Amino acid sequence: MADLIKLKKGLDIRVEGEAEREFGQAALGDLVGFNPDDFYGIVPKPALKPGDAVKVGTVLFYNKKQPDVKIVSPVSGTLEAINRGDRRKILSIVVRNDSKMTQESIKKPDLNGSVEDIKKALSDAGMFAFIKQRPYDVIANPSDTPRSIFISAFDLAPLAADYEFIFKDSQSDFQNGIDLLAKIAPVFVGVKNGTKTFANVKNATVTAFEGKYPASNVGVQINNVQPINKGEIVWTIGAQEVVYIGRFAGKGILDFSKNVALTGSEAYSRCYYKMTLGQSLSQILDSNICKGSNATIISGNPLSGSETTQDSFLAPFVNQITVMKNGSDVDEFMGWIMPRFNTFSTYSSVASSFISKICHGRKYTPDTRILGGQRNMIMSGEYDKVTPMDIYMEYLVKAIIAFDIDKMEALGIYEVAPEDFAAAECVCSSKMELQRIVRDGLDKLQKEMC
Amino acid sequence: MGNIRKYIDKIKPTFSEGGKLSMFRSVFEGFETFLLVPNETSKPKGVHIHDAIDSKRIMIMVVIALMPALLFGMYNVGYQHYLAIGQAAVAGFWSKFWFGFLAVLPKILVTYIVGLGIEFTVAQWKGEEIHEGFLVTGIILPMIVPVDCPLWILAIATAFAVIFAKEIFGGTGMNIVNVALIARAFLFFAYPSKMSGDNVWIRTTDVCGLGEGQVIDGFSGATPLGQIATAPDATAQITDAAGQAISTWDAIAGFIPGSIGETSVIAIALGAILLLCTGIASWKTMLSVFVGGGLTAFLFNIGGIESAAANLPWYEHFIYGGFCFGAVFMATDPVTSARTECGKYIYGFLIGVMAILIRVLNPGYPEGMMLAILLMNVCAPLIDYCVVQSNISKRQKRAIKK
Numbered sequence: 021m022a023d024l025i026k027l028k029k030g031l032d033i034r035v036e037g038e039a040e041r042e043f044g045q046a047a048l049g050d051l052v053g054f055n056p057d058d059f060y061g062i063v064p065k066p067a068l069k070p071g072d073a074v075k076v077g078t079v080l081f082y083n084k085k086q087p088d089v090k091i092v093s094p095v096s097g098t099l100e101a102i103n104r105g106d107r108r109k110i111l112s113i114v115v116r117n118d119s120k121m122t123q124e125s126i127k128k129p130d131l132n133g134s135v136e137d138i139k140k141a142l143s144d145a146g147m148f149a150f151i152k153q154r155p156y157d158v159i160a161n162p163s164d165t166p167r168s169i170f171i172s173a174f175d176l177a178p179l180a181a182d183y184e185f186i187f188k189d190s191q192s193d194f195q196n197g198i199d200l201l202a203k204i205a206p207v208f209v210g211v212k213n214g215t216k217t218f219a220n221v222k223n224a225t226v227t228a229f230e231g232k233y234p235a236s237n238v239g240v241q242i243n244n245v246q247p248i249n250k251g252e253i254v255w256t257i258g259a260q261e262v263v264y265i266g267r268f269a270g271k272g273i274l275d276f277s278k279n280v281a282l283t284g285s286e287a288y289s290r291c292y293y294k295m296t297l298g299q300s301l302s303q304i305l306d307s308n309i310c311k312g313s314n315a316t317i318i319s320g321n322p323l324s325g326s327e328t329t330q331d332s333f334l335a336p337f338v339n340q341i342t343v344m345k346n347g348s349d350v351d352e353f354m355g356w357i358m359p360r361f362n363t364f365s366t367y368s369s370v371a372s373s374f375i376s377k378i379c380h381g382r383k384y385t386p387d388t389r390i391l392g393g394q395r396n397m398i399m400s401g402e403y404d405k406v407t408p409m410d411i412y413m414e415y416l417v418k419a420i421i422a423f424d425i426d427k428m429e430a431l432g433i434y435e436v437a438p439e440d441f442a443a444a445e446c447v448c449s450s451k452m453e454l455q456r457i458v459r460d461g462l463d464k465l466q467k468e469m470c
Numbered sequence: 471m472g473n474i475r476k477y478i479d480k481i482k483p484t485f486s487e488g489g490k491l492s493m494f495r496s497v498f499e500g501f502e503t504f505l506l507v508p509n510e511t512s513k514p515k516g517v518h519i520h521d522a523i524d525s526k527r528i529m530i531m532v533v534i535a536l537m538p539a540l541l542f543g544m545y546n547v548g549y550q551h552y553l554a555i556g557q558a559a560v561a562g563f564w565s566k567f568w569f570g571f572l573a574v575l576p577k578i579l580v581t582y583i584v585g586l587g588i589e590f591t592v593a594q595w596k597g598e599e600i601h602e603g604f605l606v607t608g609i610i611l612p613m614i615v616p617v618d619c620p621l622w623i624l625a626i627a628t629a630f631a632v633i634f635a636k637e638i639f640g641g642t643g644m645n646i647v648n649v650a651l652i653a654r655a656f657l658f659f660a661y662p663s664k665m666s667g668d669n670v671w672i673r674t675t676d677v678c679g680l681g682e683g684q685v686i687d688g689f690s691g692a693t694p695l696g697q698i699a700t701a702p703d704a705t706a707q708i709t710d711a712a713g714q715a716i717s718t719w720d721a722i723a724g725f726i727p728g729s730i731g732e733t734s735v736i737a738i739a740l741g742a743i744l745l746l747c748t749g750i751a752s753w754k755t756m757l758s759v760f761v762g763g764g765l766t767a768f769l770f771n772i773g774g775i776e777s778a779a780a781n782l783p784w785y786e787h788f789i790y791g792g793f794c795f796g797a798v799f800m801a802t803d804p805v806t807s808a809r810t811e812c813g814k815y816i817y818g819f820l821i822g823v824m825a826i827l828i829r830v831l832n833p834g835y836p837e838g839m840m841l842a843i844l845l846m847n848v849c850a851p852l853i854d855y856c857v858v859q860s861n862i863s864k865r866q867k868r869a870i871k872k
Contacts, residue, residue, distance in 0.1 A: 033519060178519065249869035316511070318518055327514035344518060348511050351471040355507035356526035363522035369531045369748035370522045388511040392524025393503060393599045396643025399528065400809035401752070412858050414809060430862040445517040449528055450643070453516050 022226040024213055025244050027408035030232025031443040033364055034376075034383045035178040035322065037290060037342075039281035041185050044291045044304070052095045052298040053114035053333040056081060059149050061158025061466075062089055064110050072099045074115050077124030077145065077274045081113055088139075088162040092146030094276035094297045096122040112333065115298075128272035129200060138203050145268050150261035150336060154242065154254045156466045157437035166205045166255040168246060171198070173221075173259045174212035174229075176236040177321035177442075181281035181339040183259060184217045186292060190263045191217060197266030198224050205255070210241035233323070235408060239440040243409040248435045258337055280334065282308070284322075284343035285385045286315040299334045301341060306330070314349050316388045318342040323446055324439035324455065347387025355391065363391070366406075366447050395450040403444035403454075411435065413444055417454060420461035425468060433465060471506070478502055496593035500600040525642075529602040531750050535741035536609055536799065542737040543730040544570035547617050548681070550672045550727055553711045554691070555683030565680070572677040574730055577612035580621045584628040585611075592637050603642030603649070603805075604632065610650040610799060613731025614792065614840075615657065616670035623661050627653040647847040648806045651840055658840070666836075668692040671727040672711055688713045693727045694790040695829065699836035701778035708790075721789040732795040735788070742798040751802035754811065755818040759797035762822025763787060770830050779830040787826055796825070796839035806847040810857040817853050821846045 056064035062083035067090075068074065075096045083089035097118040103111045129141035139162050142148055151169075153160035160166070173194075174183045187194060198221060201207050207224035215228070227245050229235045238256045248254050257265075260278050267275045276297035282290055288308045295304070301317070309315050309330075319328040320338040328335070352358070359371035364384045368374045376382045403413035411432040419427035438455040445454040484491050485498035502508075503526070512518045548566030551573075552558045561569075585604045593600045611628060631653035636645045658665045672691040676682040689711055698706040708716045716726055724734025732738075745751035767784035775781075788794055801807060801821050808817035821842050828838025835841065 035519070247865075247868065249865075251869075316518065322518040325518070327512075327518070342518075346511055348509050350507075350509055351475045352507035352509075353471050353474070354505060355522070356504070356524070356530050360522055364519060365522040367521070367523040367527075367749050369527060369750065372522075386519045388518045389507070389520065390510050390512060391507060391520045391522050392526065393508060395525045395601060396641060398525055398603075398643045398805055399750075400804045400807070401811055404811065410861065410864075412810065412861055415854075415858050430865065431858070432865060442517055446519055447521045447523075449521065449523045449525055451520065451524065453513060455516055456513065459515075 022228045024228045027231030027235045029408040031406040032232040033178045036383045036385045037285040039283045040291045042291050044293050046293040046303045049300045049303045053112045055112050056110050058335040068099045075122045075124040088143040089148045090146045091149045096120050152256045155434035156462045160255050164253050167252045168206045169201050169255045170208045170238050172210045172238040173218045174236050176233040179283035186279035193263045193266035196270035197262035200269040234443050239437050281340045286310045286313045287343040314346040316344050316346045323442035345387035347389040392451050399449050406443040526602050529605045532606045535744040538737035538740040539731040542734040544574050547573050554672050556686040569681045581611045581628045582608045584625045585632050588632045601642035607649045614729045617673045618670040627657045630656050695836040698778045704776045706778035732792040735794050738794045754814040755802045758815045758818030759801050759822040762819035763826050766823045766826040791837045792839040808850045808853045810854050813853040813857045
């Protein structure tokens with residue numbers, strides 16, 4: 021049986037707008053695309069020109085710094101456009117789908133082959149674009165030898181997709197993926213305590229976790245299972261991406277379909293959709309956002325996800341699209357003294373927080389307002405209360421702001437990713453942009469070290 | 471709400487850059503966010519749900535928590551005055567309170583006008599929003615001075631503390647020592663005759679014609695701690711302004727001479743409950759101040775030192791002077807206290823220890839709370855350093871072991 025780690029610290033925000041456990045219909049649509057920024061850390065170099073024929077598995081673009089990191093097309097058709105912005109920055113690469121799903125002939129990886137062969141096969145199939153690394157939380161470099169590979173097989177973020185539901189039929193693919201990854205490095209899987217879907221995972225060290233968000237963050241799991249030391253590299257990969265690899269390893273096909281939860285108070289029919297990576301979000305969002313609502317669309321969960329638009333494409337690494345109230349049109353009178361019955365807070369000075377301590381299960385409909393002005397750090401211990409990691413978050417953030425590399429290293433910068441600070445950023449009474457600070461710090465550090 | 475928003479939007483350009491009144495931009499912004507919660511939304515890549523708490527609400531909660539002590543302090547100022555002129559039994563509740571209110575209000579006004587004036591100016595100069603930290607400092611400061619402290623001195627102390635203890639470090643959240651305590655320490659060392667001794671704790675003259683009368687014979691304005699420090703015997707007889715003995719109950723309720731807000735343990739306890747329930751003050755710091763103080767005083771009790779201060783029962787140290795006030799409202803200031811959870815225990819404990827050490831062993835200072843907290847404010851980063859360093863060493867050891 022798996023080891024059980026109970027994490028007491030964390031943040032439980034009950035938000036209105038969970039997805040119903042049923043599947044809705046969504047057409048694949050004519051256009052499928054990628055935003056290279058979603059693959060953090062790569063410098064995109066297009067491999068094709070507009071008009072070129074594309075099959076499932078044809079390389080669309082690759083990392084200029086590391087050509088083995090390739091991003092392949094999830095559909096067949098023709099390359100429609102490479103949209104560029106200021107200074108010719110690639111904003112999106114769009115493929116016109118011919119609905120045939122013709123597959124490129126890519127060699128199936130040999131489970132008994134050498135590590136190099138397996139890496140090569142994964143690289144050719146575009147799978148390395150889905151593997152991230154710690155330190156720096158960027159797309160991994162295939163030539164590295166990781167100490168271990170970590171996978172988190174649950175998600176506790178507000179409104180998160182239920183992994184038990186979306187991976188119900190993908191158990192064998194998930195196992196195939198792990199079998200292949202285990203050839204590269206020891207694999208660690210973090211599962212929810214009492215999981216059924218991931219109960220029989222083999223070939224990996226399985227750890228069960230019990231706790232609140234962010235216990236489902238892979239960074240938290242690494243920190244509690246086998247923390248990263250300076251000089252070590254750990255690869256992290258999402259459960260969905262393991263399934264992609266499993267489909268490729270087991271059946272030799274590239275299938276980038278995934279189940280996505282449409283959640284949030286402003287979404288009209290909230291349920292799960294079978295979608296394909298890069299599919300236009302308008303396929304599920306058109307006529308699906310409450311009428312007259314001033315909504316914000318988030319790719320991912322409301323804490324670590326990023327804002328997106330209705331006509332953008334389904335990003336990698338997310339199994340959730342959240343439609344929240346924007347709130348810029350709300351005028352709240354004297355919020356600093358009003359009891360406030362309907363706003364989320366961890367402080368009992370806000371009435372709703374006090375009430376929710378008495379009646380559990382109370383749900384909120386939050387909007388995206390910051391609800392205060394940015395200040396210097398005033399309150400202490402706020403971050404540590406919601407982060408079950410053996411790291412002094414506040415001191416790490418200060419070291420990052422000062423960009424004191426020695427301090428950052430000593431305090432554990434190599435173990436964290438911006439998403440690990442999402443809960444802390446949520447509760448920060450000084451409204452500091454912790455995820456941005458950490459992202460900038462990691463980028464600067466990487467530049468300095470490499 | 472719509473009308474307020476419309477009106478604010480209408481006058482906004484006048485105060486924005488290039489507008490006629492742009493020199494008051496920070497003040498305008500301050501009032502705008504005071505009236506309406508800012509409706510700025512999250513950044514595209516940031517958290518999209520924010521906690522409803524902000525520094526305004528935190529500071530206001532502390533101010534509310536201070537209210538019982540302040541209101542009681544006002545009443546006590548009147549009570550002590552009427553006691554001194556021998557009319558305590560004659561004067562009613564409201565005339566005592568009204569007397570105290572009139573005596574204390576100018577102090578509050580002076581600290582707020584001077585302090586906020588500096589805050590507004592600095593915010594305008596730096597192009598930042600006004601930080602709310604002074605809301606608390608501005609109300610605490612009048613509460614920790616004697617009622618006879620002259621206003622002009624208070625104004626100088628406020629200006630000194632806000633500029634040199636806070637703004638030059640970078641404003642609220644960046645200061646190393648508690649601003650209100652620095653102001654008090656400044657007063658204490660620069661104007662000792664107005665801050666200590668037997669003649670500053672009770673207002674003997676009238677306020678705006680209210681409470682006229684002759685001071686009774688045998689009047690003494692010494693605080694209980696002052697009496698203990700100067701007691702010739704090993705046990706002190708603590709008396710009030712009229713020469714009557716002060717009971718423990720009087721001291722707990724707060725009917726003793728002292729700084730304006732510090733006397734009533736009950737009123738301070740009400741504030742403490744609010745601060746602890748709302749999670750704004752750390753119970754770890756608060757509790758360990760009492761543990762540290764109680765333990766030290768107890769050791770003196772059994773230590774056999776022949777002085778009134780050493781022989782004062784350990785629990786009575788809590789009810790005289792500013793021990794409770796300091797423990798509840800000043801030691802728990804999150805900015806200047808230790809910031810690590812483990813550090814808070816050490817920090818609080820040492821404050822308690824130092825406060826009693828100074829009270830008992832230093833005949834020059836009957837009250838030790840102010841100096842103890844200031845000293846520990848300076849040491850707090852050291853405590854945190856040690857706590858954080860243990861985490862760092864652990865990480866390094868882990869790396870070497872591999």
